Amino acid sequence: MKTYLLASLTLLLACCYVGIVGITFAADSDAGEMEMLIFPENYKPMPVSNGGTISGVVKFEGDKPEMKVLEITKDPKVCGATEKYDESVVIGEDNALKNTIVYLIDITEGKDFDKEAKLEIDQKECKFTPHVQIVPVGQRLTMLNNDRVNHNVHIFSIINTPVNKQQTKTRKKMPLAGVKKAEGPVAVKCDIHGWMSAWIAYVPHPYFAVTNEKGEFTLEDVPAGKYKLGYWHETCGTNNESPAEVTVEAGGTVTQEFTLKLK
């Protein structure tokens, strides 16, 4: 009798164990994490003369998702002055895909950042512009607010310190401290106006471009050589697993097209 009891108890425990392990593994496989940009471990700025250019177009393939009109639940006078759309996929004429980051994955030497470039995100009419912003590591990003309503700038960094600051209605410009590490893209939100959404990529080198309405991108002053060319799009994902290979010749121009689908 005793052995029987012991055996059944052991069996029960074993079942529990298997169950728990099973659940844990299932949870693991479910966790679909946001794909990130790939950065070189070290990057050394140096003068580049007679560099080449990489340019091209990013296009969308497949059934075009309809752009959702955002529900303006707050401050309708300011925020609802014009209709706002969900910008997670913006497709222009000829299937051009806007807001895609195109960049060099494995560059370790090249030009320095343009230190004079204005780094800003505007919060006009309760919408972030641009939707995707590249920010060099260590440089300050200035948040603009001419809306005369309160916003809060919430940057969901994981590697760097997350930011959550109130930008009150009288605060037209709010610069944010430069970050220490390359990261991203990370989501930007305004908790006060829940529909506001943008992305920031903190980058260690200047070979990053964001596609415009025509899906175009250009990377200039690239030292001659062979590179891996990556892309990132918030809804369509990345080509991290099989980046494009490009060979840049001194003074030359190479073109590269990407066609992206919904994940």
Place this chain on the structure above:
Amino acid sequence: MRIRTIALLFLLFGILAVFSLAYAQNAPEASERGKEVYENSCAHCHGVEGRGDGSAAENLLPKPRDFTRGLYKIRSTEAGQLPTDQDLFDIITEGMPGSSMPEWETALSTNDRWEVVAYIKTFYDGFKENENPPKQITLEGKISYSPESVDIGKELYVELGCVECHGNVGRGDGTSAPTLTDSWGFQTWPANLTQGWTFRGGPDTEDIFKRFIGGIAGSPMPAFEGDSFLNFGLTSEESKRLIELENKDEMTEAEEEESGKFYEKMDAAVDIALTIKEGGEVSAAEIQTYNDAMKIVYEKSWHLANYVKSLMPEKQPEPAIGNNVLRSQYVQGELPDFDDPTWETFKARYFPLVGQVVIEPRQFNPTIDGVHVKSFYNDTEVAFLFVWDDRTHTTADETDETTGKPLEDALAVQFPVKVPQGPTAPKPYFLWGGRLPVYLWHWKASMPEQVTELTAKGINNAEAQEVQGELEVKSDYTDGQYKLWVKRALKTEDKKDLQLDTGVFVPIAFSAWDGSNGDVDTKLTMTSWYTFVLEPVPSSRRFIYPPLIALLSIGLLFGLRAFVQRRNTEEV
């Protein structure tokens, strides 16, 4: 020579002692014991790997903390900093009010709690990588509570935009409240500032101050640290003037220039603050500017903390347990109307509500904490005033996805159909009756001037009465609070109604729905039975009989004494 050596030794010992004392404030290295305690006591909610995904997590809101991102809500440290070991220890020891995190002081030894602190820290590498101890928020210069301080704080509450989420009077009903999510994408509600006892990190002014300066990491609550503070670098007067200028529709040229100067001053101060944050070099004069600006930030933050403190009662209203009788007071003539100030003179009974978890669909994450009730009656009628907080005004505009039924706020007041005779007589089942039926008043936010009378024999077995009695109903929703006024005759013709008699103890219970929290059907918050009584009017004869009896007794005593004395003297 020898003395010097001894002195040196003493000094060394002293230093060692100080160091070891300092060390005692910190958690030990992570050990097997910490892992064991964690897995036995914490992993069910926080997950074996600390990701906040334990088996119980699904039904909890607020969700258990995910320890892998280093985001801790309750800290004594500045914005963006990790908590101190002591912070973690305190949370484990004291628990987090208003959430599912219990206190562990009774269940775990001090040593075990420290072991758990050390183990939790292994889930996030940032604890190891950070060589410098986290910077703590200084509590020096605290401004004590005063009406003046509260007034300044009240102004700041609006200017800083606290109202956006916490609402006009702090009930967590701001217009941004319904759309808030935390850093993991889960819905989260802003604190109801009038309920200090639900504050995760405690309701003391110091606690409020720390949450404000340091922010609540992982939640939408920003950190109002230095450089992002309203008009950083300006004096209070300058700040006031700038707000005044900014609020003008159009500025004159001189005013433009004036505000421009303010902005320049602000930009310079912010630049210094950011340079310090980035680890850049600043001059002594710049540090002075920074310190002056920070002093103002801290002063204002104390005023704000005092204001928030002023919004809550000194202590949690005592639940009507023990003394659980709701007493209706007799008045002669007309009963006080909905907005009659007479209601204010009378203290409410508070009935805490809990989620209904007996029958599917259940409510594990209730948002309505309790209902305050007052009552008056006269010779023919009884009137009730029910008051409860609800962050949103939901009036059946949306429908529940699973049931297709409209979501709306509602309240039900429950009585038995027949009052149990005597204290041992059975009451109907507390959950809307069973074999013994209950009689209910069902009020819905979409029909604010109406109450439906129901008879129920179970929560899924309720019917509107065929004959709806003449109940007078008025209600209001302002700043995150419902007020409902119901008046009914003591006696009605309808046999299915409860009939009320003076001095009879009647069971009473409450159910409430918060539509925006997905409350519908049995997904609700509720109480068990309490007791209601029409307090008998003390008879005016009480002024005649008791004194008369007292006089008689005294007279009798004196008589007796005289009698005994006389007998004694006779005997002698």
